[in-house]
Amino acid sequence: MTAPSRFAAALRITLISAAITAVPGLAHADWRKAETRHFVVYSNGFERDLRDYAIELERIDQLLRTWFALPEQQDERRLPVYIVRNRTDLGIVAPELPERIAGFYSANFRDIRAVAVRAEGDETLRHEYGHHFMFRNFPGAYPAWFREGFAEFFSTATVSPAGRAAVGKTPFNSVRVLNNLRWLPMEAVLGGPPNLQDGRETAAFYAQSWLLTHWTLTDPDRRGRMEKYLADTARGVAIDTALRTHFDMDAEQLGRTLRAYLDAGPRYAELELGAASPALTTSALPDSANEVLLLDINARDGGPANQGPAVLDRARQAAERHPGDLLAQSMVARAELRWGDPAKAEQAVQPLLDADPTNVDLLLLMADARITAGDKLTDPEARERLYRQARGFLARAYEADPLEHRVYQSIAYSRRFTPDYPTANDVELWRRAVAIAPEVASNRAVTAEAMLNHGLVDEAEQVIQPIANDPHGRETPARIQRILTRIAEARAGAATSAPAGPAD
Structure with a gap:
């Protein structure tokens, strides 16, 4: 993939800024969501199409589980999937995507989700779900060719309404x-x-x-x-x-x-999955979604810095038009955390949290605001005071949902400047974050580093290997190589210091 020229990149940012400004004019279709066992699918198209899309995704998941004879897991978190109308909408969500891309999957520190253009990104979405499925169910040290071949193999899978499935089409x-x-x-x-x-x-x-x-x-x-x-x-x-x-x-x-x-x-293979339709419920999102949902997805990912002023200005205006609205105020809080003022993020979230004190997303936003404010400080005592306050919100989030991986990673992240970091408890926090969301590659490097500090060489290697050969990995190859080198040196040191066996 060749990088776009600076002129093309600048032009695209300009066009995206214009598109963001025009978001209110796009409020002709209402956003709805469909919830199934493994997915939460959002779309601003016809409800019938949304239902069909959600059922098809659930069928693809069923196909993968059948193919690998994989049992259902309890308490598995559902994958959010956003179906956007066109590439202009996709450009608002992810301005730096190449123009030919019709969808993408992202699993990072802030969010896990897939986004695809309706009727264009189906194969892309299935390809990316293949990656998600592999990471969640078969994390391991796979070579790059198998990672991409696996995802592409299942990208052409189809399932008919009668339950007839085809796998391996060309x-x-x-x-x-x-x-x-x-x-x-x-x-x-x-x-x-x-x-x-x-x-x-x-x-x-x-x-x-x-x-x-x-x-x-x-x-x-x-x-x-x-x-x-x-x-x-x-x-x-x-x-x-x-x-x-x-x-x-x-x-x-x-x-x-x-x-x-x-x-x-x-040749491709055919399977019979049965005609029973997956359980599904649909609901309407608030009217504010027409204006703020795409901006919210953008802010979750923390897009390029040069689009920040345009997004932040748009976010603030939208939030003013929707006072007290959960989606709009959460969106502007994320934009403030990324490009603006953490204190203003708290101002947007606090009234909502007062009304709903166990809302995990709001508690996480408040914790993020304190951590972000602390990151800006150079005084260690003042910084640690804000981090402790953040951990108070995170403790409440844990009580509300102990299966939220962001709670564990945020607590561990907030402790990275303490003199005794990483303690055994810090290692356990990172271990738990990886166990709950193995697809979040960015947690693996820091987890492996914390484990190595405690001499957990074998476990560190198990944690880092799944991202060691990822051609699209966000972690720099240099950092991964440093970790692999530390593992090799630890093994070599252990072998050198091992006592000699008894003489013959």
Whole structure:
């Protein structure tokens, strides 16, 4: 993927600012939400379309669980999914997205959600949900090709209203790339990630990753062999050794095998899921959603700094038009935290919290306001005083919802300047945050670092490995490499200091 020019980026920000200013004029369709077992889907289209979309997502989840014989988990948090009308709306949510992108998935410190353009981003949404599903259910040390191949394999899955499912249909773009671009050497694919600055290399990597995943997942014998291959390479076995051990071929032979597989026409699998419709409820959002919901999603993610003044000004005006409205006041509080004044964020939230003292989102916003204000201070005592106040709100949030991962990460984050950080309790806080929301990659690096400070080398490695080969990871490769180096040095030190065995 090539980076856009500075002129194009500046032009896009200008256009987005204009679009944000025009949000009130878009208030012709009412926002509603549909709630199922695994999703909360928001849309400002027809209610019938919203229901169909939510049911389809729930069916895709059912398909994935059936495919992997995965039992349901209790108390699993639902994924918010926002269906926007067009790319202009998507640009308000995420101004820095390339124009050709029709949707995205984000799991970060602030929020977990997916966003897609209606009727354009379906495959993108299924691809990104594949990543979410893998992280939640199978976190592990997977190579980049398998991460992307897995998501792309399920991106074309379909389920009919009668419950007939198809898995492994061929993505048009992947086949076009495979038939028209030069293939990468398979050893480069197996050892990825690709050079994302080279569009052709990236396209070939993704297409070959899909083909390799398709070749393995659609055959029980190859699937079993691949599971052993992945387990070996995760333990540090060389790629060529693992390939010969489990597939009796080298990388060049694998490439020829995949070309023959492509020429034969990869087939897809069909399953019967049953015709029973998933349970679903729908409800209307307040009128303010027409004006503020897209801005709220933007503020949750903390968009680019150069759009801050436009978003903040728009947020303040919208909040003035909707006094006492939960959505509008929460939105302006997030915008104030990102680009404005933490004290004004508290002013927006406090009346709402007084009326609803166990609202977890409001308690988290108040804690964020105190932490953000503390981060701006240089006086350690004054800063710690604000952090302690934040932990008071977080304790109340824990009482209201002990399964909210943001509570644990925020408590641990607020303690990072204390002299005894990280204590064993801090490690447990990070451990709990990762356990509840394993898809939030940004928590894994800091958790691994805290564990290493307590000598928990094996556990630190388990925590960091799932993001070590992520081609889209937000953590810098340098930080991950420092953690992996610390793990290797700790192991080497332990081996050196181990007592010698008894003499023969």
